[in-house]
Amino acid sequence: MADYFERLNYSLGDEDAALEHRIVPEHARHVVDVAGCGSRLLPLLARFPARLTCADISAPQLAFTRLRLALLEQTDHESFMDFMGYRPDTSITRRQSVFRQLDLPLVDRRWLADLFQSSHWHAPIYLGAFEQTLRRLARINGLVTGKAGRGIFQCCDLGEQSDYYRRHFPLRRWKAVIGLLGNAAVLNSLLYRGAFPANNLGISSRKVYLDIFHALFTTQVVRESFFLQMLFFGELRYPQGYPLECDPQIFQSAREALKQCRVSVVQGDIVDCVAACTEVDFVSLSDVPSFLPDATAATVLQRLRPALAEHALTVMRGHLRVVRPDCEGFRDVSSQFHEAIAREKTQLWRVQVYRQTSPVQVSR
Template sequence: MDINYTFSNEDTETELNYVFQGSRVLCVAGSGSRVIPLLRARPEKLVCVDISGPQLYLTELRLTAVRHLQYKDFCALLGYVKVEKEERKKIFESLILSESAEDYLVQWFEGNNWEGVIFSGKWEVATFDISRLFSFFLPELKYELNSCTDIISQKKYLKGIRNRLRLVFILIFFISICKNLCTSMISLRRKLNLKTTITSVMLYYRGIFKVASKQLIKNNFFYSPFLLGRYHAGDAKTLEIDKNGYCLYKEALTKCSVQYVAADIFEYLNACGEQFDFISMSNVLDYCPVESFEHHMNVVTNSLVERGTVLIRQHLSANFQFDYARVLGMRIVDSSQHEKDKTPFYKLTALKRQSSPLDKYFN
């Protein structure tokens, strides 16, 4: 099984609003980059769960690296800074991982010729493939967006190339359909969800203008590689390489119990009998049958302490938007922070468990 995600396509700063010192946290692992910033809140326990073993191995690598490496070596291992491949291999070999994680990651690194981690996943490779379309049809795009020093000039430039941008996204749509068609034929499926595909493509298109109205594209960790075909850590830092935060992460790991669980999150919650102060679910529900949503959310509710919180991401292209107000014992938490999320194609919903009618008067 390959690693699908190696970088970050979620803004964990949003999750930090719901984690506090001494809390017990359950987090979908993903690439691990969404997990590390949660340590800033100094949780007592951190359970990283993922149905994909390779994603869990990558999460273990990241957290082990934070625990044992200096900041510059951590950045070098992941590929945030350029180093010789032999140097990266040497850094990796200094870490003590579980046997299964080490066996898998050695093969994975060798298969990638010891390149950096952050843009070696399937999703990240596809992102750079798409960026070549922007380079071909908008050869000046990289220079212009890099040259922008304020929001006004950036918005003006993007408005002037709106039609050419739209053309590129139309091409992305047709490429996506062709890839989906090949996948469908290989797996003997004949169903193509055109509506979901075109909605996804349009969300990324509109997201450019939404982000550009608040932040320089070159400073956005998601859109800079997508549009510019390159990522500069100095311009668009993710939370995991915040230098001041890194010291906090290392300190937190000395007192935080970390557990890695290879399982379906709902099956794990149903079986473990533990309760958590915060559950970070990512967009897991996007991959679940609609008819299972209510059952899954009841499992999550029972796995939260009183006034515990779950944060759910659901891609805006999803065919079905669940009415979370229907979940018994939970209430929706309003948060202005959701509007600041740097990945603007998710609907974010925070739910807090309430066991008393009086709880509705408290945040």
């Protein structure tokens, strides 16, 4: 498990940060989130919190988060897009030039420079272990489903796409790919190195993935999903599916928010980090609770509770393992955000949203 947190696991991410952007209240006093690769940084800042704390136990993920923060603070939107790799024609010279201009902690600069050198200054958004896994799966997917599989990306609206999915999409061959993607042993080998949380959903992993992708193909335009683009092409080809951090208005709002927001990037367990605070209005736990032992995971909300402001929101995700926490003092308000959850561009997650309540409003 320790090895898993000693490398760069994510650079683009497997979560759609637009979800938190839609849920977090504007002008929150204090927002705390799992840093990950920093993909939530700009969307959360764009909601103008007074304070934002990004916590993670992984030093590489924190370095990547500080990289995104430096790009936001010290460059412009065009440079951000060029450097991160959202513009495929960006030259190595251009990327190196932007990097040289950044004021970064020395330890981050050295680690990032080594990372970029070893990858020949390839687009940073593809350098994480998860993204590299998707690129390998995309090659397999391409061999199995071929042009017929990729053809669904030519559809420009949901009606056209639904018709293509019914009539032309190679569903049988796609199910063979799902068999690979839904194999926990394969995921353990490719990404998690034995740390993959065990499935507790009561249905097979293959069935979970079949349902996820059926929902994506029938309810969302696939061009608008960065996750599906990665799985079919191994790269981002359609700007409609770029993550929210690419939106010029989000970038500008996030940069404006920096003038008044106190941003901290902290190494440590996020639950401990929140517990040491007061008056926290919003917490994004990502899927951290699903990595914890059952007994520990069940206490997550109670450990957060003393630090949370009245009516504070806590968001957690679960993939194949969903935590059922002790909800004393909280109310499950996930249904209030049903539309935002349904619009999440990966659909990999079962999202739970809890609101801190007064003692008389306890819900279990």
